[in-house]
Amino acid sequence: MPAIVVIGAQWGDEGKGKATDILGSQVQWVVRYQGGNNAGHTVVLPDGQDYALHLIPSGILTPGTKNVIGNGVVVDPGVLLDELSALEARGVDTSGLLISADAHLIMPYHVAMDKVTERFLGKAKIGTTGRGIGPAYQDKVARVGVRVADILDEKILHQKVEAALAYKNQVLVKVYNRRALDVDEVVDTVLAYGRKFAHRIADTRLLLNKALEAGESILLEGSQGTLLDVDHGTYPFVTSSNPTAGGAAVGSGIGPTKITRVIGILKAYTTRVGSGPFPTELLDAMGEHLRKTGGEVGVTTGRPRRCGWFDAVIGRYAVRVNGITDFFLTKLDVLSGLETVPVCVGYEVDGRRIDDMPMTQTDVHHAVPVYEELPGWFEDISACRTFDDLPANARAYVHRIEELTGAPVSAIGVGPGRDETITRDV
Ligand code: IMP
Numbered sequence: 195m196p197a198i199v200v201i202g203a204q205w206g207d208e209g210k211g212k213a214t215d216i217l218g219s220q221v222q223w224v225v226r227y228q229g230g231n232n233a234g235h236t237v238v239l240p241d242g243q244d245y246a247l248h249l250i251p252s253g254i255l256t257p258g259t260k261n262v263i264g265n266g267v268v269v270d271p272g273v274l275l276d277e278l279s280a281l282e283a284r285g286v287d288t289s290g291l292l293i294s295a296d297a298h299l300i301m302p303y304h305v306a307m308d309k310v311t312e313r314f315l316g317k318a319k320i321g322t323t324g325r326g327i328g329p330a331y332q333d334k335v336a337r338v339g340v341r342v343a344d345i346l347d348e349k350i351l352h353q354k355v356e357a358a359l360a361y362k363n364q365v366l367v368k369v370y371n372r373r374a375l376d377v378d379e380v381v382d383t384v385l386a387y388g389r390k391f392a393h394r395i396a397d398t399r400l401l402l403n404k405a406l407e408a409g410e411s412i413l414l415e416g417s418q419g420t421l422l423d424v425d426h427g428t429y430p431f432v433t434s435s436n437p438t439a440g441g442a443a444v445g446s447g448i449g450p451t452k453i454t455r456v457i458g459i460l461k462a463y464t465t466r467v468g469s470g471p472f473p474t475e476l477l478d479a480m481g482e483h484l485r486k487t488g489g490e491v492g493v494t495t496g497r498p499r500r501c502g503w504f505d506a507v508i509g510r511y512a513v514r515v516n517g518i519t520d521f522f523l524t525k526l527d528v529l530s531g532l533e534t535v536p537v538c539v540g541y542e543v544d545g546r547r548i549d550d551m552p553m554t555q556t557d558v559h560h561a562v563p564v565y566e567e568l569p570g571w572f573e574d575i576s577a578c579r580t581f582d583d584l585p586a587n588a589r590a591y592v593h594r595i596e597e598l599t600g601a602p603v604s605a606i607g608v609g610p611g612r613d614e615t616i617t618r619d620v
Contacts, residue, residue, distance in 0.1 A: 196406055196411060196412070196453075197406065197411070197412045197413075197448055197452045197453045197454065198221075198411070198412075198414065198453070198454065198455040199413075199414045199416065199439045199442040199453055199455070199457065199516075200214050200217065200413060200414070200416060200457045200459060200522075201416035201437060201438060201439055201456065201457070201458060201459065201516055201518075202416060202419025202422075202437060202458075202459050203419065203420055203458035203459060203460040203508070203509060203513075203518065203521065204419050204420065204460065204464055204465070204466075204505075204508055204512070205418075205419050205421045205422055205428075205464070205465065205466040205467070205472075206417070206418040206419040206422055206437075206467070207461075207465055207467065207490075207492070207493075207499060208419060208459040208460060208461045208524055209459055209461060209524035209525060209607055210235060210415065210416065210417070210459045211235030211236050211237045211247065211252050212236075212238070212524065212610070212612065212615075213457065213459050213522045213524070213605070214235070214251070214253065214413060215237045215252045215255060215256070216605075216615065217413050217457075218252055218253035218255070218259055219256045219259075220411070221253075221410075221411040221413045222259065222260060222405065222410040222411055223259065223260045223262060223402065223405055223411070223412040223413065224251040224252065224253025224254075224259055224261050224262070224412075225251065225262040225398075225402065225412060225413065225414050225446050226249070226250075226251045226262070226263050226264055226417065227264040227266045227267065227414050227415070227416065227441060227442045227444075227445030227446045228416065228435035228436055228437055228441050228445045229268070229327065229416075229417035229418055229433060229437065230249060230268040230269060230270060230300055230325060230326075230327050230330070231248040231249045231270050231273045231277075231300075231323075231325050231494070232248075232322070232323040232327045232418070232433060232494060233247075233249070233417035233418065233494065234246055234247070234248055234493025235248075235252050235417075236493050236610075237252055238610045238612065239255065239612060240611065240612055240613060242611075243284070245281070245284075245286075246493050247277070248273065248277060248494060249267070249270070249274055249277055250263070250274075250278070250281070250288075251263070251291075251415050252415060253413065253415075254281060254288060254290070257287060259290060260290045260292065260405075261291045261292070262291075262292050262294065262402065263292070263293045263294060263297055263398075264294050264445045264446040264447070265294040265295075265296035265297050265398065265399065265445060265446070265447060266297070266436075266441060266444055266445020266446065267297045267298075267445065268297065268298045268300050268326075268331060268334070269297050269298070269299055269300060269342060270299075270305075270325065270326065271345075271388060271391070272383075272387055273300075273325075274387075278291070291394055292395075292396040292398055292401070293342055293391065293394045293395055293396070293398070294396070294397075294398040294447075295341065295342050295395050295396065295397060295398075296341055296342070296343065297341065298330055298331075298333070298334045298339045298340065298341055298342075299330070299339075299340045299341065299344070299345075300326040300327070300330045301326070301340055301355070301380065301384070302380055302383065303329070303358065303359065303362045303366070303375050304326030304327075304329035304330045304333070305325065305329075306326075306366060306372060306375070307326070307329040307362065307365070307366070308324050308328060309324050310366070310370040310372060311328075314369075314370065319469060320430065320468060320470075321431075321468030321469040321470075322468065323468075323494050323495050324495070325494075327433060327434055327435075328433075330434075331435060333358065338354070338357060338358050338361075340358070340384075342395055343395060345384060345385060345387075345388030345389075345392065346388075346392060348381070348385060351381055351384065351385065352381050355377050355380050355381050355384075356377050359377050362375070363375060398446070398447065399446065399448070400447075402448055403447070412446075412448065414442040414446055414448070416437045416441070416442065417437060418433045418435075418437045419437055420437065420438055420458075420515060421508060421512075422437060423435075423436050423437050423438045423515075424436060425438070426438050428470045428471055428555075428558060429555065431468065431469050431470025432470075438515055438516050439453070439456045439515075439517055439518075440516075455519045455520070456516050456517050456518050456519050457518070457519065457521070457522055457604070458512050458513065458516060458518035458520070458521045458522070459522050459524060460512070460522065460523050460524065460595070460603075461504075461523075461524050462504060462523055462524065462528065462529050462591075462595075463484055463488070463501065463504050463528065463529065464501070464502045464503065464504060464508070465484075465488070465490050465500060465502075466499065466500045467495070467497050467499050468497075471555075471558045471559045471561070472502060473502075473505060473507075473541060473558075473561040473562065473563050474502035474538045474563045475500050475501070475502040476502045476503065481502065482501075484501035485498055485499065485501045487528045488525055488528040503535075503536045503537060503538055503563070503565070504535075504537045504538065504595065506537060506538060506539050506540075506595070506598035506599055507538065507539075507540060507541060507549065507550065507551055507561075509521075509595065509598060509599035509601075510550065510598065510599050510600060511550065512599075513601045518601045520601055520602050520603070520604040520620055521601050521604065522605040522606075522607070523592060523595065523603045523605070523606045523607065524606075525607055526575065526584075526588060526591075526592070526606050527574075527575050527576050527607075527609055527614075529570070529571075529588075529591070530570075530571060530572065530573065530574060530575055530588075531570070531572055532570035533569075533570050534567040534568060535567070535568045535569075535570050535591060536566070536567050536568070537565065537566050537568055537591075537595070537598070538563035538564065539564055539565070539566050539598060540563075540564045542561070542562045542563075543557045543560050543561050543562070544557075544560055547564070548561070566594075568587070568590065568591055568594060569587045569590070571586075571587040571588045572585075573588075575588060576608050576609040576614055578616060579616060581606070581618050583616070584606075584616070602620035603618065603620070604618055604619075604620045605617045606618070
């Protein structure tokens with residue numbers, strides 16, 4: 195398996211951390227290719243210790259694995275150092291972490307802009323994580339961004355910050371009534387951080403391609419999820435990067451022809467944080483039940499996640515836009531104990547039946563789920579380790595998801611631990 199991609203098939207928080215952690219032990223390299231510290235991956239190790247990772251690839255927890263923050267990521271240098279220190283304090287070896295020279299830096303003014311623009315949007319806000327992700331990507335595309343390699347050249351860093359602040363300070367002060375940022379102060383802060391990780395900066399696309407040539411395997415770890423993709427998601431309620439599988443090639447510098455497998459991480463029900471449409475959302479006691487049973491609270495912001503039933507329209511869409519080869523179905527155990535489990539098989543939009551993701555934002559907002567009721571199961575499935583160990587109704591649920599989405603389920607999560615997983619040959 196030369197290069198495999200792991201992506202979220204829904205709105206993020208599908209349990210990618212666990213999947214990448216398991217797969218990470220089978221590859222030499224784990225690469226983050228987009229997003230930044232808006233992500234939150236929880237990994238529970240066999241000794242019961244859990245780790246919440248935001249920026250650093252989950253592969254860091256597997257000794258000997260080389261980890262890369264790819265060019266498509268936006269890096270907050272302070273967060274990077276804090277996360278490294280926290281891991282090191284717990285005895286994790288972080289020496290294998292490299293950072294692409296071309297990744298963009300999240301600067302203090304990006305975080306400031308993220309917060310003020312959200313406040314300014316009022317009811318129309320996106321519900322961002324407030325970490326400066328959108329403003330950092332805006333600067334990247336506007337060609338006024340600061341890249342990781344810029345910390346190696348103080349003169350160029352100063353020029354870039356000066357140019358950026360000449361405009362941003364006007365906006366911060368005149369539009370949002372905030373304090374202007376001082377160029378020297380920003381440069382000094384970033385340089386002080388940079389000195390501590392300068393030895394990790396590398397031409398990662400060169401190293402990754404050499405690794406592939408040498409027959410090594412690479413896991414490309416996506417953050418967020420398909421429906422948060424800036425192109426394929428529920429725009430404008432999306433993040434500012436491309437979590438979908440195509441983004442893995444762009445955000446790492448690995449050619450798409452090298453990617454042989456795309457694993458979609460699919461939660462057995464659906465969750466979302468932040469604003470935006472969510473057809474199968476449950477605003478009643480059942481939604482609360484899923485939130486409580488599934489521990490559905492954001493790893494990064496601590497916000498309660500919105501919860502709803504499984505949506506096969508989204509699953510099919512994810513298969514299509516990512517070229518998913520197989521699914522890792524997570525949190526099946528959360529559905530134990532229900533008389534019936536509804537699954538959304540299509541939508542009604544203004545009286546029309548639709549089986550695929552609607553074309554317009556308006557139609558997505560008007561989509562009313564059409565449900566099929568599947569019989570539930572009452573057994574505790576957390577000790578199941580083979581597909582045949584599962585109760586018949588749980589197996590039927592998995593089979594129905596495969597039929598409705600068009601991709602096989604190769605692994606099933608039945609609990610948070612690394613070992614609480616069923617794998618299947620598909
Ligand atoms: P941003 O990425 O902070 O700009 O936030 C944009 C949208 O993406 C908001 O709705 C966030 O709640 C959502 N989002 C960002 N990162 C994650 C994640 O890791 N999991 C789930 N939702 C996320």
